[in-house]
Amino acid sequence: MPVVAIGVERLNRFLGVSRPMAELVEALENLGCDVEDTAEVVHYRCAVCGMTTEKLAHEAPPKRCDQCCHQCDAALSEGSRQDVIRLDLLADRPDLFDTGGICRALKGVLGIEEGLPHYEAHPGTIVVHIDSALEHAESYRPHIVCAEVEMPPLDEEMLRELMRLQESLHWGVGRDRKLCSIGVYDLAAIEPPIKYTTIRPDGGTFVPLAYGTKALTARAILEEHPKGAGYAHLLSGLSAYPLLVDSRGQVLSMPPIINSEETRLKKGSTRLFVDVTGIVEDAPKNALHTLVCSMVEMGGLVKTVEVVQSDGRSSSWPDLKPRRQPIDLRDARRWLGLDSSNGELRRLFRKMRLSVEGEGDKVEVSYPAFRTDIRHPVDLYADLAIGVGYAKMPSAQLPTPTQSSQRPEELLANRVRQILLGMGCWEIMSLIQTTNDHHFDALRIEPKGEFILISNPKNSEVNIVRCHLMTGLLETFQKNRRKSAPQSFFEVGNVVLLEPGAETGTREERRVAFATMGPEAGFATVRSQTDGLLHELGVSGQYRAEEHPSFVSGRCAKMEVPGSAGVEIRGRLGEIHPAVLERFSIPYPVALAEITLCRVL
Amino acid sequence: MAMELNEQEHAVLSLLSRHAGSPTVGDVAQKTGLDQAQVAAVAHTAKQRGWIDVTEKKRSELSLAPGAGELIAQGLPERRFLDRMPPGQPLSMRDAAGLARELGTALNEVLRYGGQRGWFRKAGGELHLTDEGKAAAGKPAPDERALQIVAERGPIFLDELEGLGVSEGAAAKLLAKRGNVAKTKVRTFRTLALTPVGREILSGELIVKRLRSQLTSEDLTTGGWRRIELKPYDVTLAAETAVPVKSHPFQRILEQTRRAFLEMGFTEMVSPMVETAFWDFDALFQPQDHPARDMQDTFYLARPATGRLPASELVERVKRTHEDGGDTGSLGWGYRWSEDRARRMVLRTHTTATTVRALAADPNPPRKVFCVGRVFRNETITYKHLPEFTQVDGIIIDKKANFAMLLAVLKEFYRKMGFQRVKFKPAFFPYTEPSAEVFVWMDSKKTWIELGGSGVFRPEVTKPLGCDVPVLAWGLGLERLAMQRYGLGDIRTLYWTDLDWLREVPLCQ
Structure with a gap:
């Protein structure tokens, strides 16, 4: 930000x-x-x-x-x-x-000035014609709004502030110039009327801002100029680029990339021309209104510019008249929990630089054109809360009493936690995201595409969502491998599995995994822990031999708790294969069990 | 009544009654077979009871300096020089130097120590033998004799010299200046002697108990414990700290969080971590071009790439709300809403996806819902950031609900979490209005820390889901709270478990 x-x-x-x-x-x-x-x-x-x-x-x-x-x-x-x-x-x-x-x-x-600030766009004379080419897919950027602003002679501070505001609006409203971009020019160097047209990559040259005095083609600007190269992606795929020129053919700018050197603002400039072009309708208006109102705060006087479409329709910008929103003050009080009088609320609106018309509860609030954040009466209620000050909000009624209830898997997880802690296992928590390498390759598992895959990870530290809990335990042994053995750890957590046809294409299970690393760790260790866990949970399991690539052959079992409708307890236990231990640099045998406790979603 | 003594006390007192004079602690140890510490301990208690007197005595012990044995075997330099000096005839200093060299010693040492003994005198550039020198020839001085004795027998107390016919005072005086040859060390001895009380006790009726460090099962079954006494310990000494196995420190905070909301009458909910953009963003009125939905911030999935949208009427209402506000009284965002973008699968970016699903499932007041769950942001792993973290989200669906109630409920929650001071700051979120960021005061750091966001759901969120009453909502991060509570500088500590850290963090912190 x-x-x-x-x-x-x-x-x-x-x-x-x-x-x-x-x-x-x-x-x-x-x-x-x-x-x-x-x-x-x-x-x-x-x-x-x-x-x-x-x-x-x-x-x-x-x-x-x-x-x-x-x-x-x-x-x-x-x-x-x-x-x-x-x-x-x-x-x-x-x-x-x-x-x-x-x-x-x-x-x-601060109580220095209250009520709606007054902004006015005086009638101006400048006209901008839009070339129909801007509406074509090959050069698409059809929207443009403009303004003329008479300023006190610009000093360095004003120049700096203007440029910074322009950059901030490019970020905040323009989404880094994607939705809209702004140009501000010295009108002394421009001869209206102005044409919003297009230029082919090699169809002409102009001197781009702050890059010496050499005239360059549009193509050269996008390749050579720092700003050109930085924003070239916004024009990629287009075969003609947007261009603003005056009646003499003097280029103002090539939106959304760069202005021309000749029309740049200087110290002492007094008549300014502003344009905002964009690929959507609202963002350019929002940026323009915000910008020119700030220029008024700097001492500017705004004049309208007429924008004429290729089909002859014309409109006049900027449109600074206040917007109006009817609201019911009773709703505002209910929404916020305030018991302030109508008079008090009206005062708060004025404090927030708004104005209220009408008497009684049903009133109309006027707000400036730049308050683009206001799209519903609740936005005006929020201004009242800010006006009161959050620290001074009245103490409130409590919500209507309701009965609490907790999720069954959390109850079960807490019992499992208690049991495993009692057996001397330390609890760990690990990330739900992991990598292919640590989740499958290191465990000798061939997943055959049956796992959640992230499309845009920022780096290679995570790229999949876990479908078992073994990785976290083995990584924990790896991290603690130089400390005294035996060590026992467990984790209770969710895994995500693909389930075609489900709403999200996935299901989640609550599982527990526990493991012991040490010179004596073996199948008997984990079998006795598993039996103990099941006993405490009030069930008993049936075991049969299973082969699994992560476990030593002949020392791996599948466990199921049979005949218990609704209880979905099942799992796998055994001694981890030495090739897996070697991948995690684990210096002792590890006996591990992973048990599904229940389905969550 | 018979007097009870333990076996060590008995041994020491009996020895003292038999021993002539006042033996030292060492003597007693040697003769009773106890070790010195045991004798000292007995002496301490016996003295307190008035059975014995303990007298401290300091004695100077003479021993050879390291490496001085050879020097003493050869004879001291001035002695050897004296032996070779021709009687009755002075030596020129040159000859004297020659003689010293021949003897392999330094002339200045000969002159210094010989001079101190008064054997030699320098006069007119020559070295003369004095009368004392002549008298000393062939006759060892007291210190030389003392050194001989030490060389032969090992260290000796100075006060023993007289008994061996050596003048203690003269030897001590001479040796005091020769640290390279011999050293004296003052040692303190405690001598023990029975008092009349002690004697009386010994002569009376006695029960001698065995002193042991551990009771045995046999002692208890046979009643033999009556004849033993358990050794007292220094109960102020530290022992090795026992470490109980404990739940994960962060899990404790998650449990505390769950408990707080359960106590306040909330119902716990879950929702998928792998979620459609619809529930993560669209249902929350986040426009489809909102920066939070960027690939930069949100994990999108390649598998499964898309999910199923809910009932078409709901989708239609959400679509219209985004586009022009629908019937929510809003202007909407003014763009074409795309079903395809809503169908895309993401790793949920907040558990507000959970609470908004709960709201859609049952929008009827009064309801209070919470969820503690993992959420995901496309971040690089650093000491400050992880690509996933844990949030608690909650909503209150209530006819009476309002913004002031929201602030009060959050204050109550943090009070249950141990924070007395909570403050709120205006904020801007796409799905709440008013919105507040929540800060708690960390007394240990004397600073406010920001823990999350909250607000009243916008009608653009609630109305399309069929809810017509205000809904209060919040999403609070829990890792920061854990890092503050446990004083962690690195968030990774929570998810890459160090066994030593698990052992160290107290359960009550």
């Missing part, structure tokens, strides 16, 4: 107050932000692009500029230092990704 550092000094400046770091941290946590820690950061300046790269004070100075990817031989030069609060971004709340958004919410809970 990305972490974003919010400067304390800047945050206080936005709030128009001076609150100590600890108070800000507490307020953020009460809002639901994940405060990772607080720290001091240093900004290092890049000699090439002039932008800064942020590092924690205790980290080594960077050798690469985050902005232009310029690789320096020497470290970048050190600039300003500041105290920051580091937050894990909340994917569900992109409106809390940046200082402006956080500040808007904090103002409410």
Whole structure:
């Protein structure tokens, strides 16, 4: 999860107050932000692009500029230092990704400013035409929304914040640019109208951002440019790539990969153009609304951009008018367990930067366009709970009394545990996942495909789900092989077996396995333990000889408890084959039993 | 009444009554056949009872320094020099050096010790023999005689020298400066003597009991125990600690967790570890493109690759809820829901899959359900992470249920687990609203630790399953709690069992 550092000094400046770091941290946590820690950061300046790269004070100075990817031989030069609060971004709340958004919410809970924040999109003049080619499978990225924003002349801090917010939205809303991606440009370098069209891999060139002055083809960008290579997978399979160009043919960007160098934002830029393109309808709108509202918090003025489809239909973006949700305050009280008055609830909504219209219990709550987390009245109830503060929630009624009951296999497992502990066996717990090698090969078993197979393990440490308990015991002897023998261990746990036709294609059994390792360990050891276990369980078993590749031939038995309808106790016991012991580097004979106690599912 | 003595006390007292003077502990040991520690123990109790007097005496013992035997056999350097020095005629220092060399000794030693004895005198660059020197010729000094005695007989107490005709004082004085030849060591002796009380007891009527360390069966069956006394022990000494066989430390926490919920009236449930994405995600209103469903985080199965979906009406309701909210009052997620993705098999990522199945199976209030089970996340094995861990999930289906009740129930659960301070922080989960992360205060570490998530199930979860009352839900991790309780820095300790660790962890921790 990305972490974003919010400067304390800047945050206080936005709030128009001076609150100590600890108070800000507490307020953020009460809002639901994940405060990772607080720290001091240093900004290092890049000699090439002039932008800064942020590092924690205790980290080594960077050798690469985050902005232009310029690789320096020497470290970048050190600039300003500041105290920051580091937050894990909340994917569900992109409106809390940046200082402006956080500040808007904090103002409410700190009592500095309440009620619905006002955002307006003034009528603008820019038009964007969408080429029908974007709707074809070969270049699919049909959705685009845009905005024009007039900003105070951008300073370095604003540039940094804008870029960081853009990256955060790419992660949180865009799913790493998969669903949508954002471009922000200096409008001074653009001549509208703008065309959203396509480019063939070798169909033209432009100078990609922060990569010198050389014009490259789209193909070359995807192969050479660091960002191009990093996101090329998003365009794989397409034969034409999305492209934004202005009326002169000046390329703005090749979404979702890279902007052009000519249209980049600079210090002092004042008129900005924003586009968000995507493969779904909602994500681009959500990203755009979140972004431009944060730009308003930085002092921006938003103007609409008209987007004209290839079939002539047109729409105007952004759409910043508040969304409305009717709710019943009685439902809110019941849901939360609050007994607050209507007036109190209305005050809480205002504190959470919402507004309420209407009198009585049935009211209508207005929320800003960027609150994309609100999709049901309960989301508004949750805001009330946050407004109250979880620590101040009233003490509650107890649930209606009910009778407890426990699972039969747990009762049985606890009895089995007691019996085996009484016999001097130590309990172990092992992972349910294991590997082919440890579960079958090392035990000389040929599984013939009858086991649960994981398709995407991150590494080779696990790739199957266990279907017996022997591996865990043998691994335990291996781990403890240098300690004094004899040793006895047991494990009670579930195994998963394939069962074609079942809902999940599997069934689960509760089993127990126990084993003794030592110079005297032999069939008699495990037979007497098995008999003892069965006796204590109130049953008796029948044994017959069995051959099993993991056991010594002639010293392995199959055990069944006959004639007991409903009781499914059966198992296998014997002396482990020396070839198996050798695979686990076990220095003494091992006698082992594995017994199925019952079917669980 | 007859006096009871044990056999060792009797032996010591009898010996003292026969022995002339005051024998030492060593003497008594030698003569009674007891060992010195036994005699000392008897002496200690007998003294306390006033039967004997114990007197401490310090004696200096003379012994040869290591390697000094040869030197003494040859004669001390100044003695050998004296023997060879021509009488009545001084030696030039050069000749003196020559003589010393010839004798294989150092002239400075000859001069130092000979000078101290007053045998030689340096004058006008020459070495003269004094009158004392002349007188000493052929006549060993006391220290030389003492050394001879020690060389022949072994270590000797200085106070024995007089009896051998050697002046103790002179020998001690001379030897004091010659650590390379002989050493004296002060040793403490305790001598024992009967007191009049002791004598009286010995002469009275006595019952002597045998002293033993262990009762035998025969002692008990024959009544012979009456004639023996069991040796007292030093009861403060440590013994080897007995180690009972114990259940696995983590299993104890799982049991404690189960017990806590059973005490609160919950019903225990299970569900498959190998689960359809439908129950693990879709039924919980997790959109199909949600990052938690990524291959990065979730184990998908190659075998079995797909499972069966529940009744088509339920599937349809879930589908509509995802797409546009259906009749749940929600906007939904606004995408095309795919049955194929819901059919894919995963290793369950949380036991909320279990509780949501329980909810679907019987949505009628009032019900309280819990489940303790293994869950799976696609993680690499490190000291911090495992690809599987254990959760306790619970739900409360109740007309009266609300968010405040949820917080109260969780507080009660953690109180039963031994945590007095619990705090909640707002959080965001796709299937609950409001949502709270749960923290407990670790007094040992003076810090809050996060143990899981909780919330009120969204109507998008409950309504499609046929439930119209609020459902409180939580999923709490148990490994972190175990690591804190047992002070573990490595989560692998729980699942790769070290026998020594099992033995060490106390049952009550």
